[in-house]
Amino acid sequence: MELLLASAVGILTACGIYLVLRQRTFPVIIGVSLLSYAVNVFLFASGRVVLNMPPVLSDSAQGYTDPLPQALVLTAIVISFGMTAVVVMIALSAYLSARTDRIDMDDEAEGGA
Amino acid sequence: MTHWIILPVVLPALLAPFIIMVIRHHLDLQRIFSIAGTAGLVLIAAGLLNHAASGDVVVYELGDWPAPFGIVLVLDRLSALMVILTAVLALAVLIYAVGTGWDARGRHFHALFQFQLMGLMGAFLTGDAFNLFVFFEVLLIASYGLMIHGGGSTRLRAGVQYVIYNLLGSTLFLFALGTLYAVTGTLNMADMAERVAALPLEDTALLRVGAVLLLVVFAIKAAVLPLHFWLPASYANAPGPVAALFAIMTKVGAYAILRMFTLVFGPDQAASAGLNAWLLPAALATLTVGMVGILGARQIGRLTAFAVIASMGTLLVAISLFTPQASAAALYYMVHSTFAASLMFLIADMVIARRGDDIVVTRPMPQGGMIAALFFAGAIALAGMPPLSGFIGKLLVLDAARGADWAVTIWAVILATSLIGIVGFARSGSVLFWKCHDPGIVTPPEDEDEIPDPVEIERAERAMRAPSPMALSAAFGLLGLLVVLTILSGPMMEYAEATVDQLYAPSDYIDAVLRRSAP
Numbered sequence A: 001m002e003l004l005l006a007s008a009v010g011i012l013t014a015c016g017i018y019l020v021l022r023q024r025t026f027p028v029i030i031g032v033s034l035l036s037y038a039v040n041v042f043l044f045a046s047g048r049v050v051l052n053m054p055p056v057l058s059d060s061a062q063g064y065t066d067p068l069p070q071a072l073v074l075t076a077i078v079i080s081f082g083m084t085a086v087v088v089m090i091a092l093s094a095y096l097s098a099r100t101d102r103i104d105m106d107d108e109a110e111g112g113a
Numbered sequence B: 001m002t003h004w005i006i007l008p009v010v011l012p013a014l015l016a017p018f019i020i021m022v023i024r025h026h027l028d029l030q031r032i033f034s035i036a037g038t039a040g041l042v043l044i045a046a047g048l049l050n051h052a053a054s055g056d057v058v059v060y061e062l063g064d065w066p067a068p069f070g071i072v073l074v075l076d077r078l079s080a081l082m083v084i085l086t087a088v089l090a091l092a093v094l095i096y097a098v099g100t101g102w103d104a105r106g107r108h109f110h111a112l113f114q115f116q117l118m119g120l121m122g123a124f125l126t127g128d129a130f131n132l133f134v135f136f137e138v139l140l141i142a143s144y145g146l147m148i149h150g151g152g153s154t155r156l157r158a159g160v161q162y163v164i165y166n167l168l169g170s171t172l173f174l175f176a177l178g179t180l181y182a183v184t185g186t187l188n189m190a191d192m193a194e195r196v197a198a199l200p201l202e203d204t205a206l207l208r209v210g211a212v213l214l215l216v217v218f219a220i221k222a223a224v225l226p227l228h229f230w231l232p233a234s235y236a237n238a239p240g241p242v243a244a245l246f247a248i249m250t251k252v253g254a255y256a257i258l259r260m261f262t263l264v265f266g267p268d269q270a271a272s273a274g275l276n277a278w279l280l281p282a283a284l285a286t287l288t289v290g291m292v293g294i295l296g297a298r299q300i301g302r303l304t305a306f307a308v309i310a311s312m313g314t315l316l317v318a319i320s321l322f323t324p325q326a327s328a329a330a331l332y333y334m335v336h337s338t339f340a341a342s343l344m345f346l347i348a349d350m351v352i353a354r355r356g357d358d359i360v361v362t363r364p365m366p367q368g369g370m371i372a373a374l375f376f377a378g379a380i381a382l383a384g385m386p387p388l389s390g391f392i393g394k395l396l397v398l399d400a401a402r403g404a405d406w407a408v409t410i411w412a413v414i415l416a417t418s419l420i421g422i423v424g425f426a427r428s429g430s431v432l433f434w435k436c437h438d439p440g441i442v443t444p445p446e447d448e449d450e451i452p453d454p455v456e457i458e459r460a461e462r463a464m465r466a467p468s469p470m471a472l473s474a475a476f477g478l479l480g481l482l483v484v485l486t487i488l489s490g491p492m493m494e495y496a497e498a499t500v501d502q503l504y505a506p507s508d509y510i511d512a513v514l515r516r517s518a519p
Helices: A002-020 A025-045 A067-098 B002-021 B027-052 B077-100 B109-125 B129-147 B153-184 B189-198 B205-221 B230-237 B240-263 B276-296 B300-320 B324-355 B368-383 B389-403 B407-437 B454-464 B469-487 B489-503 B507-515
Strands: B058-061 B072-075
Touching: A002 A025, A025 A067, A025 B153, A067 B129, A067 B153, B002 B027, B002 B058, B002 B072, B002 B109, B027 B072, B027 B077, B027 B109, B058 B507, B072 B077, B072 B109, B072 B507, B077 B109, B077 B240, B077 B324, B077 B469, B077 B489, B109 B129, B109 B240, B129 B153, B129 B240, B153 B189, B153 B205, B153 B230, B189 B240, B189 B507, B205 B240, B205 B276, B230 B240, B230 B300, B240 B300, B240 B324, B240 B489, B276 B300, B276 B407, B300 B324, B300 B368, B300 B389, B300 B407, B324 B368, B324 B389, B324 B469, B324 B489, B368 B389, B368 B407, B368 B469, B389 B407, B389 B469, B389 B489, B469 B489
Parallel strands: none
Antiparallel strands: B058 B072
């Protein structure tokens, strides 16, 4: 279980970083989404992985699972979903107005660093 | 007093939907409400500052949940300073945006502006690490909208870069928070500070990872080398007033470093020892790249963007020393550089509106003399020459660095880069404002065959208009603030020193948050 979770986070992050380093908006956006999935799983695991435990303590409970990371993940999902929607819209309008979906702006004048 | 703390967050949060939903088709009403709301924010912030100056740490528990369980807002001297800085800056920038008509060149400027203020205020007031993330996202998502305000393909492409870079930063922030939560089991900053202090040294490996990740996140926001790449393209292509407001956004990163790395990972914490050894060289490199960028910039927008990087470099040099004296100098310099950078962005916008972005010799621009004077003052402030507050700020930083291990390097870098900056500003200033009056230099004749670009036409139309008194009053207001900051540097430094005393004695903060011992 731990191995599965850890490798899922690792693989998602690796794929995400690879895609983010591409030059075009579409793979980059997919990469950012993958990274946000990775971070969601990671946050979920940060409250320790336990099976079949209630999130709220009661007298009869043998143990409990930490409910806070689940709330954090929920927040993170909502935020990353909204952010992805925004970046898709901005990337689309940039593509439609510039007729190119390259991320870098090397046709512009480069200054300094 | 108790409910006043949340007003800087709630007021823009209510105003923005009101602007969108009720008065979306009435630009004049939007302007009135937006300016009135921001002026109200200034008043509230002044009240909060007055209250915080007494040294109380005021805690506001949302939903009345006690501290480690619920989210708290905390007002101490540092938060109060940042809140009033943001409010005053926002008012000046908003007046400029209305005066130049920037707010009419796209939709929902005022609503986005208010949401941005909400995020900024929340980030400065919150006492909860995850809540800090949420407010970062609020201010970022509003800034995405503001960044591409007015449209245009270059701006949109710069916007894509900006958004993606910040999305990656947000992801990293979540990883850092997850790591810290996994180790400490809390997200409340005060509670986390106690748990970090109580953690045995051999268990701190994961904690260090979290702390470094957090530092990287804040370094992205603060545009520290080598994570500064997003800044020049974004700020140079953002609308002028928006870039001026963004001058506070890099300070959010600096504030977060100052807050987290004095409160939670304090300089005497064994778990986070040695982090500032990384920050200082990076800050020096940032300063160098910024000043060299000023010298090398061929557009005035980029010139100003690199000036922001340079000022962040100086600021972070002061912060990374983590001594009370250096942090007090950093606070003074932070206030100065926010106003100075913002003033420079406004001047750059006025220049761009009259003669375009490139630093080349063209015909003299309308109102060239006055703008040249403003540019001169702004350049003096940003390069750190007397008589304006930049000089005092740099002097304080140099003085604070005297006892440090790296003192010679810090002095050499700050002084040498100041010279580079002065040369850079002098070069672009003389090209922009003086050479066009030189009869010996022939400007290239206008190409008659060229089809006029819509941007050019728009620019010509805007330049033809009389200078708006509102826009000028905003720029002169910012300059006036710099003068006030120079004259009142004594009281300002007293406040900064009191703030630093509070920062380096975090037990008051922790007690106030966790045990309700404060009144």
